[in-house]
Amino acid sequence: MTFESLNPATDEVVGTHPVHSPDEVEAAVARARTAAGWWAELGFAGRAERLTRWKGVLTRRAAELAEVVSAETGKPHADAMLEIILAIDHTAWAARNAPKVLGRKRRPAGLLMANQSATVEYLPLGVVGVIGPWNYPVFTPMGSIAYALAAGNAVVFKPSEYTPGVGQWLAETFASVVPEQPVFQLVTGFGETGAALCRSGVDKIAFTGSPGTGKKIMAACAETLTPVLIEAGGKDALLVDSDADVEAAADAAVWGGISNAGQTCVGIERVYVHADVYDQFVSLVVAKAQAVEVGKQIGPITMPGQVDIIRGHITDALSRGARALVGGNGSGRFVEPTILVDVPEDAAAVQEETFGPTLTVTKVSSMDEAVTKANNTRYGLGGAVFSRTNGAALARRLRSGMVSVNSVISFAGIPSLPFGGTGDSGFGRIHGPEGLREFARPQAITRQRFRAPLTLTSFRRPEKTDTRVTKLITLLHGRR
DSSP states (O other): OEEEEEOTTTOOEEEEEEOOOHHHHHHHHHHHHHHHHHHHHTHHHHHHHHHHHHHHHHHHTHHHHHHHHHHHHOOOHHHHHHHHHHHHHHHHHHHHHHHHHHSOEEEOOOSTTTTEEEEEEEEEOSEEEEEOOSSSTTHHHHHHHHHHHHTTOEEEEEOOTTOHHHHHHHHHHHHHHOOSSOOEEEOOOSHHHHHHHHTTTOSEEEEESOHHHHHHHHHHHHTTTOOEEEEOOOOEEEEEOTTSOHHHHHHHHHHHHHGGGGOOTTOEEEEEEEHHHHHHHHHHHHHHHHTOOBTTTBOOOSSHHHHHHHHHHHHHHHHTTOEEEEOOOEETTEEOOEEEESOOTTSHHHHSOOOSSEEEEEEESSHHHHHHHHTOSSOOSOEEEEOSSSHHHHHHHSOSSOOEESSSSGGGGOTTSOBOOSGGGEEOOBSHHHHHHHTEEEEEEEEEOSOOSSOOSOTTOOHHHHHHHHHHHHHHHOOO
16 A cells, blocks of 8 residues: 655655555564664764764755655755754764763762762663654654664654655665664554554654644553653744844744744744834834745645644634734635734634744733733743843743744754753653653663671661661751
8 A cells, every 4th residue: 555745836746655554563663673782782983973974965965855855845945955954963963972961970879878889871762763744854853863863772763644755765865874774764654654653662752743643642652651752833932022123033033933834833923022112023024024935935835734724723813803914815735924913812823833824913011921921822842032131031931942032943953952842842852962861761870889887788787777877867967
């Protein structure tokens, strides 16, 4: 059984791919289990050398990969190149920093166990299943794939059914530099294939997608107590303070909300602007949004069903008194940039993830009001603040996993920073040291260096030992 991937702009068939059955998924995981042992035995240096070779292939053939991304998602070639460049940088960081983050380190043993040497290191989980999204089919899954590989795991990757060709390209290029074992394998298909991967006995699942699908992933993984990492979208807000660089804030809002046709999990969907600069900000945003060229600077909506959701949010907002200063229309799979004002806070366009090129812009009397409204969501992924003096303080008040101050989405381009959210945005982290540790298990080891004066772990210990230990603990910790 096979299925076709289509170009969302033209409905042209881009490629044909197999629908892998549960038995085929289990076979892939079994192969990965053997490969994982070989890959782990290479050690940090051996894995880094091969990941560096793969990084070189990704770099030299980036334009070719960008063509595959553009064909399957419809996004402009330049946008495809941008996500590939970020993925390359993250791969390099993971390979280079895995020894420092995961390698054996000494820990203090404490007074009671002063005769012990204590160490901890992070060991590979074994086989990691990655279920990737279609909106950033290289950058997003590579945040799990590259980090899991650097940590010593084999990976079985199930890409979105909208972008299987991208997954195939990644798997084939990796195999070209690591031909010895099937360390990184691909399975393709629909939800049933993803569910089979969850039940296949992998040691962890890393999933990116909607909260609804994330809950199904968790339910499937619960059957085997398979741990999961969930990145499930957001409803990110941008706050514009009275002292902000309004020109820069407007430019960032339009790019953060409309680039990739708004199909960005950490894209800006809501903007809260101080009353002192609201009119100036809106005027700039309108001009910048009107200048965006649909079909050239932004592509079509990749997933057909999302078009109805986007237009439904716009229609609901307009029916409740909102005004569309730009857009509100579109034809087929292309949706025009849309700037909405006077949108009620309980409208779908404010509360639900739109995942389209829309922005709601709301006037606030203070940044306290802006923070309250920004946090009034069940999501908690990213966000942004524009302020010359209070940016960092405001950022810390936002209930989100990441915040950019005087820019948007900058955190995604810094490999050392963790990426992930809270609430309906999911849990767990990719990227950074935290991302490497997500794909490893800590192992603590103690080694007795000499015999302790007070031996506690013996049935032969005399009563006076307990008395002495009690006095010692009281002396150390019992002071008022």
